[in-house]
Amino acid sequence: MGKEMTKEQYSKMVEKASPNSPIVKNCIKAFIVGGIICTIGQIITNIAKFYGASIEEAGTYTSVILVVAASILTGLGLYSKLGKFAGAGSIVPITGFSNSVTSPAIEFKKEGMILGLGAKIFIVAGPVILYGVLTSVIVGIVYYILG
Numbered sequence: 001m002g003k004e005m006t007k008e009q010y011s012k013m014v015e016k017a018s019p020n021s022p023i024v025k026n027c028i029k030a031f032i033v034g035g036i037i038c039t040i041g042q043i044i045t046n047i048a049k050f051y052g053a054s055i056e057e058a059g060t061y062t063s064v065i066l067v068v069a070a071s072i073l074t075g076l077g078l079y080s081k082l083g084k085f086a087g088a089g090s091i092v093p094i095t096g097f098s099n100s101v102t103s104p105a106i107e108f109k110k111e112g113m114i115l116g117l118g119a120k121i122f123i124v125a126g127p128v129i130l131y132g133v134l135t136s137v138i139v140g141i142v143y144y145i146l147g
Contacts, residue, residue: 030089033082037093041066063094070095074102097128 005013041062048058073079079099083090090096104123
């Protein structure tokens with residue numbers, strides 16, 4: 001039989017073979033891109049308020065515009081490039097949620113409208129929606145009981 005490797009030797013081998021991740025650089029890129037996305041959202045909100053929208057309406061317009069824009073960028077293959085560059089900076093805002101819904105839809109569209117698009121569109125976003133709704137129901141019940 002071959003020579004047995006100790007845990008220490010294996011750890012050294014893995015450390016040597018694994019590339020070092022530029023954590024600070026990645027955090028800066030994520031911060032800048034996430035900040036730019038949020039700044040764009042704030043600009044949209046300010047424009048909507050300037051044209052007479054209430055704060056709730058402006059928030060709705062902003063959300064819809066950002067979700068549609070991210071879906072279009074995902075469909076064009078540009079959002080994945082942004083994600084590779086920015087990492088978490090592109091997935092944290094609402095645009096990341098839009099991308100997580102749109103990506104499976106694009107990937108599975110060749111399987112048909114029902115079994116492909118309809119069944120797979122919520123693969124990633126489904127649990128988020130499920131637990132978001134469940135949490136809101138629980139909070140509503142607690143609020144009703146206490147209030």
